[in-house]
Amino acid sequence: MRLLTGHKLASAGLLLKGHGLLGGIAARITGLTSNNTFGATAQSGASLGFAVSGLPDGVTVTGQSWRTSSAGELATTATYAPDASTNDLENLFVVLTLSDGGSLQTPASVIRYPAPVAGTLAPVQEVQGTGTPSVNLAAGFTGADLTYSASPAWITISGSTATIADALRSEVVAITATNSGGSATVDLAVSIAVRAPINVEVSPLGNDTTGDGTVLAPFATPQAAQAVMIPGDTLILRPGVYDPFEMLLGGGPASRITVATLPSEVGQAIIRGDLQQHVVYGGPGITQDNATRDGIRIDGKNYITLRGLTVEYVWRNGVFIKGAGENTVTGNHIIEDCLVRHTGLSGIMACGERPELAVAANDPFRTRHITIRNNEVTQTNVVTDYNDTVTNSFGEPGGVGEAITIANSLRYAYVYNNYIHNSRQYGIDFKNHVVDGEITGNRIEDVVRYGIYLDAGETDVRRILVDGNIIQRCRAGIVIAREEDGNDSGDNLIVEDIDLVNNTLANLSRVGIHYQRHGTKDQQDIGYFRRVRARFNTLYNTNTDGSYRDISIDGIATFGVNRAGQQIVSGIELIGNLAWNPDGQMRMATDVAGDPRFTVAQNHNVRNGAFVGDDPLFVDAANGDFNLRPGSPARAKVTTAAYIAGLYARDSNGTAHVLPTSAGAYYAAA
Numbered sequence: 043m044r045l046l047t048g049h050k051l052a053s054a055g056l057l058l059k060g061h062g063l064l065g066g067i068a069a070r071i072t073g074l075t076s077n078n079t080f081g082a083t084a085q086s087g088a089s090l091g092f093a094v095s096g097l098p099d100g101v102t103v104t105g106q107s108w109r110t111s112s113a114g115e116l117a118t119t120a121t122y123a124p125d126a127s128t129n130d131l132e133n134l135f136v137v138l139t140l141s142d143g144g145s146l147q148t149p150a151s152v153i154r155y156p157a158p159v160a161g162t163l164a165p166v167q168e169v170q171g172t173g174t175p176s177v178n179l180a181a182g183f184t185g186a187d188l189t190y191s192a193s194p195a196w197i198t199i200s201g202s203t204a205t206i207a208d209a210l211r212s213e214v215v216a217i218t219a220t221n222s223g224g225s226a227t228v229d230l231a232v233s234i235a236v237r238a239p240i241n242v243e244v245s246p247l248g249n250d251t252t253g254d255g256t257v258l259a260p261f262a263t264p265q266a267a268q269a270v271m272i273p274g275d276t277l278i279l280r281p282g283v284y285d286p287f288e289m290l291l292g293g294g295p296a297s298r299i300t301v302a303t304l305p306s307e308v309g310q311a312i313i314r315g316d317l318q319q320h321v322v323y324g325g326p327g328i329t330q331d332n333a334t335r336d337g338i339r340i341d342g343k344n345y346i347t348l349r350g351l352t353v354e355y356v357w358r359n360g361v362f363i364k365g366a367g368e369n370t371v372t373g374n375h376i377i378e379d380c381l382v383r384h385t386g387l388s389g390i391m392a393c394g395e396r397p398e399l400a401v402a403a404n405d406p407f408r409t410r411h412i413t414i415r416n417n418e419v420t421q422t423n424v425v426t427d428y429n430d431t432v433t434n435s436f437g438e439p440g441g442v443g444e445a446i447t448i449a450n451s452l453r454y455a456y457v458y459n460n461y462i463h464n465s466r467q468y469g470i471d472f473k474n475h476v477v478d479g480e481i482t483g484n485r486i487e488d489v490v491r492y493g494i495y496l497d498a499g500e501t502d503v504r505r506i507l508v509d510g511n512i513i514q515r516c517r518a519g520i521v522i523a524r525e526e527d528g529n530d531s532g533d534n535l536i537v538e539d540i541d542l543v544n545n546t547l548a549n550l551s552r553v554g555i556h557y558q559r560h561g562t563k564d565q566q567d568i569g570y571f572r573r574v575r576a577r578f579n580t581l582y583n584t585n586t587d588g589s590y591r592d593i594s595i596d597g598i599a600t601f602g603v604n605r606a607g608q609q610i611v612s613g614i615e616l617i618g619n620l621a622w623n624p625d626g627q628m629r630m631a632t633d634v635a636g637d638p639r640f641t642v643a644q645n646h647n648v649r650n651g652a653f654v655g656d657d658p659l660f661v662d663a664a665n666g667d668f669n670l671r672p673g674s675p676a677r678a679k680v681t682t683a684a685y686i687a688g689l690y691a692r693d694s695n696g697t698a699h700v701l702p703t704s705a706g707a708y709y710a711a712a
Contacts, residue, residue: 394451
């Protein structure tokens with residue numbers, strides 16, 4: 043600020059300060075209303091002026107310059123009108139020119155917009171599924187430079203437009219408008235009424251543009267149909283061939299999303315990938331399309347049922363279910379009555395995270411509650427242009443998945459009554475941080491490798507019931523292992539609380555039941571292999587190669603203690619099982635008698651360190667009838683009441699055991 047000159051105070055050499063005072067001289071802006079909260083407030087278009095007192099005799103104001111901190115010099119019209127191009131939080135002041143050549147500045151006044159004034163907003167009244175309503179919030183307020191917020195925050199606001207999710211609700215939302223001068227709140231009543239679930243039909247003869255999902259006007263693709271669906275609806279696929287697709291929405295506990303056929307058209311809706319030219323596996327094909335690499339993809343959704351569909355000729359998985367990522371939980375899906383065939387990887391895969399990505403044993407389970415029942419899964423892991431350079435442990439090309447895969451951070455998996463046959467690799471695999479599940483009543487035949495595989499991977503597999511399955515003509519029946527792969531990353535490598543009950547294992551080339559210490563992938567002194575119980579299983583002709591074992595516990599018997607000094611192996615049971623090879627030689631050769639880690643008791647032809655053979659007299663083993671004839675020496679083998687308690691109370695036919703009871707999966711009275 044310049045020195046005042048030309049009057050008697052100039053010799054003092056004092057500067058005029060921003061508070062507008064010097065030796066009793068004062069200057070101020072007039073036309074502003076004082077506000078204790080916000081400072082001086084200007085109304086838009088207010089008539090502004092200035093007042094000066096205490097000027098020396100003869101000194102007058104000869105000019106003025108209105109200025110702001112952000113906009114520089116304003117016109118000298120003595121008015122101030124905030125607009126959209128001007129920041130309202132401005133420091134407004136006036137520089138006055140004095141007749142003696144000096145100047146004087148008024149104190150800066152903070153200019154704010156007038157606080158918004160609340161009006162009303164019309165209520166939103168919609169029916170669920172008829173669209174996503176939007177509201178112009180500016181209609182409810184008077185004011186400038188307004189921003190909006192909502193409580194609760196399920197309304198999405200962009201600018202002055204609020205978008206309301208199409209979900210059942212009835213509540214009042216507080217909408218607040220704010221500017222620099224203050225805020226105001228208006229209530230918005232929102233009522234989204236439920237509509238009854240509907241069927242939305244899709245047909246290859248339909249039309250995505252003119253269709254509405256009715257019988258007479260179906261959509262052509264599942265993607266278009268999902269755009270008009272809400273939780274609780276059913277997508278009906280009429281007979282024909284469809285491209286692979288992804289589920290775009292999920293349901294809720296009482297409002298599942300279902301994709302199904304009509305009851306009379308089961309199997310006639312075919313989701314077909316681009317491997318149809320690969321009927322002869324490994325033939326020339328089409329470059330993989332990542333968008334359609336799985337037949338049906340469910341990624342991070344909840345409560346979906348797939349029923350009665352055929353999925354075939356896809357590059358990777360027939361049905362692929364995945365969680366939404368770390369620190370989220372999704373699931374509650376059902377896959378039932380489907381036919382899945384000709385896949386380059388698994389027929390049906392459910393996982394918390396893709397199996398090639400690592401998860402920790404303390405991962406909070408990204409996917410939960412998966413039910414896979416009454417499906418037929420065949421010809422999986424076939425050779426395709428996608429996987430023809432991938433080989434399994436036998437050097438064979440093709441996929442390295444399973445017919446049904448449960449993997450990588452998944453809890454509560456139920457695999458019931460599926461028919462799995464003529465596939466490479468494994469039948470059913472629970473692996474790598476899979477806890478609490480059941481594999482029950484499945485029929486697995488002509489699978490190249492294992493019928494059922496339980497694999498802790500690099501984390502854990504725990505609390506799994508394997509009950510009443512029939513496994514025939516595979517390399518191995520049931521295998522339990524820890525494929526830790528040499529990654530010495532912690533102490534959570536756990537196989538624990540596994541129950542093998544009432545399973546029938548027949549005509550296998552290598553082994554019936556194998557508790558495996560993997561030769562190259564489990565050399566670690568960490569974790570546990572404990573409480574693995576095999577009771578009342580029937581093994582018939584499970585060593586046709588002649589060089590392996592009907593029941594093998596050889597590998598795990600060599601485990602010692604872990605780093606905490608605790609036994610890695612404990613609580614291993616072989617009780618009430620029945621084994622028979624037509625050559626009369628049973629092979630459970632490891633002698634664990636006297637080893638407190640193992641209980642081998644009341645079996646038929648399963649003994650410590652002995653090659654034994656006593657024909658159990660099956661009714662018709664050659665044709666798969668493993669009931670016992672009268673006079674069978676396998677009757678009355680089990681005499682301990684604790685051995686038929688709980689999970690073990692009934693045989694594979696559902697018949698209650700009565701002591702003394704027979705060994706094997708099929709109870710016969712003594």
